[in-house]
Amino acid sequence: MEVKSNILEATSNKNNAFDNFFKSAFTVDNIIFGFDEADLKVLLIKRGEIPYENQWALPGNFVYQDENLDTAAKRVLAELTGVKNVHLEQVKTFGSVGRHPFGRVITIAYYSLIKISDYRLHVSSIAQEAAWHSLSDVKGLPFDHDEIFAACFNRLKLNIKRQPIGFELLPPKFTLTQLQHLYEAILEEKLDKRNFRKKILSMDFLIDLNELQEGVAHRPAKLFKFDKERYRRLYEEEGFHFDVAPTKHKKK
Amino acid sequence: MEVKSNILEATSNKNNAFDNFFKSAFTVDNIIFGFDEADLKVLLIKRGEIPYENQWALPGNFVYQDENLDTAAKRVLAELTGVKNVHLEQVKTFGSVGRHPFGRVITIAYYSLIKISDYRLHVSSIAQEAAWHSLSDVKGLPFDHDEIFAACFNRLKLNIKRQPIGFELLPPKFTLTQLQHLYEAILEEKLDKRNFRKKILSMDFLIDLNELQEGVAHRPAKLFKFDKERYRRLYEEEGFHFDVAPTKHKKK
DNA sequence: GTAATTAGTGTAATAGTTACACTTTGTGAA
DNA sequence: TTCACAAAGTGTAACTATTACACTAATTAC
Numbered sequence: 001m002e003v004k005s006n007i008l009e010a011t012s013n014k015n016n017a018f019d020n021f022f023k024s025a026f027t028v029d030n031i032i033f034g035f036d037e038a039d040l041k042v043l044l045i046k047r048g049e050i051p052y053e054n055q056w057a058l059p060g061n062f063v064y065q066d067e068n069l070d071t072a073a074k075r076v077l078a079e080l081t082g083v084k085n086v087h088l089e090q091v092k093t094f095g096s097v098g099r100h101p102f103g104r105v106i107t108i109a110y111y112s113l114i115k116i117s118d119y120r121l122h123v124s125s126i127a128q129e130a131a132w133h134s135l136s137d138v139k140g141l142p143f144d145h146d147e148i149f150a151a152c153f154n155r156l157k158l159n160i161k162r163q164p165i166g167f168e169l170l171p172p173k174f175t176l177t178q179l180q181h182l183y184e185a186i187l188e189e190k191l192d193k194r195n196f197r198k199k200i201l202s203m204d205f206l207i208d209l210n211e212l213q214e215g216v217a218h219r220p221a222k223l224f225k226f227d228k229e230r231y232r233r234l235y236e237e238e239g240f241h242f243d244v245a246p247t248k249h250k251k252k
Numbered sequence: 253m254e255v256k257s258n259i260l261e262a263t264s265n266k267n268n269a270f271d272n273f274f275k276s277a278f279t280v281d282n283i284i285f286g287f288d289e290a291d292l293k294v295l296l297i298k299r300g301e302i303p304y305e306n307q308w309a310l311p312g313n314f315v316y317q318d319e320n321l322d323t324a325a326k327r328v329l330a331e332l333t334g335v336k337n338v339h340l341e342q343v344k345t346f347g348s349v350g351r352h353p354f355g356r357v358i359t360i361a362y363y364s365l366i367k368i369s370d371y372r373l374h375v376s377s378i379a380q381e382a383a384w385h386s387l388s389d390v391k392g393l394p395f396d397h398d399e400i401f402a403a404c405f406n407r408l409k410l411n412i413k414r415q416p417i418g419f420e421l422l423p424p425k426f427t428l429t430q431l432q433h434l435y436e437a438i439l440e441e442k443l444d445k446r447n448f449r450k451k452i453l454s455m456d457f458l459i460d461l462n463e464l465q466e467g468v469a470h471r472p473a474k475l476f477k478f479d480k481e482r483y484r485r486l487y488e489e490e491g492f493h494f495d496v497a498p499t500k501h502k503k504k
Numbered sequence: 505g506t507a508a509t510t511a512g513t514g515t516a517a518t519a520g521t522t523a524c525a526c527t528t529t530g531t532g533a534a
Numbered sequence: 535t536t537c538a539c540a541a542a543g544t545g546t547a548a549c550t551a552t553t554a555c556a557c558t559a560a561t562t563a564c
Contacts, residue, residue: 010337024317025279025357026347026442065276065356069347093345093360095278095321104317106358177511194513195553212561218509219560245553429542446544447522464530470540471529497522 024104029145030076030088031109031152034116034132035169037178040185041116042138042149043080045127052142056133058149060107061126066095073110079124082144087113087168091155092148099144111152113168135185158210160186162243164205166237167226175213175221177202189246196244203240205231276356280321280326281312281397282340283361283404286368286384287421289430292437293368294390294401295332297379303353304394308385311400312359313378320469325362331376339365339420343407344400351396363404365420387437412438413494416457416487419478427465427473428452441498448496455492 032043044056046154059080063072070088078084088110095106121130138149159165166182167174198207206224213220284295296308311332317322322340330336340362347358373382390401411417416435419426432448452458458476465472 022275024278026276063347066349068349069345069358077334092342093321094313095360097320106360107323108347108358143360165514177510192554194555197512198514199552213511216510217562219511219562221511243552417543427542444523445542449543451521465542468541469529469531471542473542495521500523 009071016243024106025062026106026108026218027060027062028072028076029058029107029109030073031058031091031111031149032077032081033111033113033156033169034119035182036116036132038181038185039134040169040182041132041134043119043130044133044138044141046082046131047142048127048128054128054143057142058145059126059130069108073108073112076126077112077114079126080122080130081114081119082122083114083118087165089155089159089239092151094144094148096144107148109148109152111156112133113156113165115169115171117171157186157188162239164226164228164231164240173209173211173223173225175223177221179224183244191244191246199242199244203242204234276358277314278358278360279312279329280324281310281359281400282325282330283310283343283363283401283491284333285363285365285408285421286371287434287437288368288384290389290437291386292421292434293384293386295371295382296385296390296393297332298381298383299394300380306380307394309394310397311378311382315360319384321360322362324356325360325364328378329364329366330379331472332374332382333366333371334374335366335370339390339417341407341411344403346396346400348396359400361400361404363408365408365417367421367423369423409438409440414491416478416480416483425461425463425475427475429473431476435494435496443498451494451496455494456486 034041034043043059045059047053047055047057050067059076061072061076061079063069067075069090073088073090074084074086077086077088089112091109091111093106093108095104097104099107110146116132124130135153139146142150156165160183166179166186169182170178176197179200180191180193183196184191205227207227207230209225211223213223267282268352279399286293297311297312299305299307313324313328313331315321319327321342325340325342325369326336326338329338329340341363341364343363345358347356351357351359368384371384376382387405391398393401398419412435418431418438422430431452432443432445434437435448436443438449449475458477459482461475461477463475465475
């Protein structure tokens with residue numbers, strides 16, 4: 001009771017102190033994005049519990065008593081995929097009164113980006129089953145998960161233009177075409193090939209590895225890697241602004 | 253007990269169900285910005301309660317049981333200032349384990365923008381006393397309020413370049429110089445007068461009222477107003493990008 | 505060796521950004 | 535009434551970034 005009564009001392013005396021200590025729970029949801037050469041995917045779990053048992057939903061879990069929020073989000077990811085050390089971003093907190101049928105639940109939404117090749121489904125208490133879904137399949141989710149998903153995808157769209165986070169979704173060595181397809185998938189528009197290459201190379205943080213793609217039935221592409229150190233030196237203070245013309249974009 | 257036990261059914265069975273229902277509280281903080289002709293200000297309250305009694309802190313309060321998060325943030329603002337219908341934005345949620353000395357407290361941080369002239373200190377249960385502070389005075393705040401403040405100010409800096417929110421801080425009729433000073437205060441850099449005017453006028457959502465400033469001991473400036481409808485029509489889909497050269501900015 | 509497939513490349517027109525300094529219009533004091 | 539003061543208001547040329555656009559090169563599979 002000690003914690004409770006102390007918190008209540010700090011509360012407004014206009015209200016009954018107990019009003020501020022109602023039954024509630026808080027959770028994190030972590031929207032996990034992956035990219036598989038062609039499409040942007042999201043990892044959904046099949047719920048093993050009521051409510052909405054057996055429906056596909058965003059992965060999430062309660063935050064433990066002695067656990068920070070970011071840690072909880074990382075734990076959800078790690079338990080589900082075994083992947084650690086990823087790009088993680090807190091997006092928005094959802095706490096409408098009626099959003100959970102069983103009571104007041106506040107959910108802090110994160111997204112994270114992983115290399116889909118690193119993914120290996122783990123036996124996990126969080127989910128019965130997990131699977132990658134195309135973005136277009138992500139609708140009709142339970143709770144307010146459609147809204148949460150939209151907020152996270154939206155944030156990703158904004159961030160991709162200002163931070164070098166695309167590389168988190170690609171293997172360490174990638175071709176410029178793969179990178180372009182990734183940008184196109186996130187931004188949901190086709191980009192002009194020459195302008196894309198000119199722009200991204202002019203930013204000067206990609207290193208040409210002088211290696212060629214193998215095992216493709218056409219002219220092999222050069223492989224590049226992202227130079228994080230160089231990025232830091234060049235852009236740490238000012239940041240960048242990636243904006244390339246979609247193909248056949250009409251001028252006003 | 254009904255709510256509690258139902259939520260607990262939905263929880264992971266790997267953990268003791270009660271672990272997910274520990275003693276906790278959640279609050280909103282609302283960082284209230286105002287602009288007084290020259291400087292950007294923040295409204296701080298003098299805490300009337302332990303911990304940190306009598307220290308200046310960010311305004312905040314518990315979220316009530318039947319209250320949405322945004323509503324709670326608006327309530328904090330209204331109780332403190334009487335101002336309603338403002339620009340409000342959720343910024344980030346803070347929930348580190350040790351951030352509150354009395355127990356686990358999750359805080360959802362918002363900022364809001366008000367016209368300082370509308371402000372009138374209300375008798376309020378939230379604060380003993382409230383006062384505007386210059387940005388440079390906002391440091392050494394209790395809890396992790398320095399970090400919360402930084403996150404909100406940062407967000408404001410980003411948003412001012414992409415949304416027409418500056419007008420929320422100015423009277424309905426304002427001069428271009430006032431507007432420029434506001435941008436300078438938020439961005440923390442001096443801007444070039446001619447470039448600023450050219451850019452903001454070219455955006456085509458300011459209306460020249462054909463009225464002049466009164467009561468100044470120099471050439472009076474023209475008054476403008478922001479045309480919200482026109483803004484919507486022009487920018488609803490694409491948004492804008494406000495970026496004007498600081499004065500004497502050196503090129504690389 | 506030829507068809508299929510994707511990689512890779514340059515330029516001119518246009519649009520946007522930047523740097524920069526003097527004239528105008530009002531007030532208020534002598 | 536005029537002069538000092540203060541801030542308002544204004545244009546342009548140089549530079550930089552963005553856009554639109556189509557063919558040749560390299561490889562594999564048959």
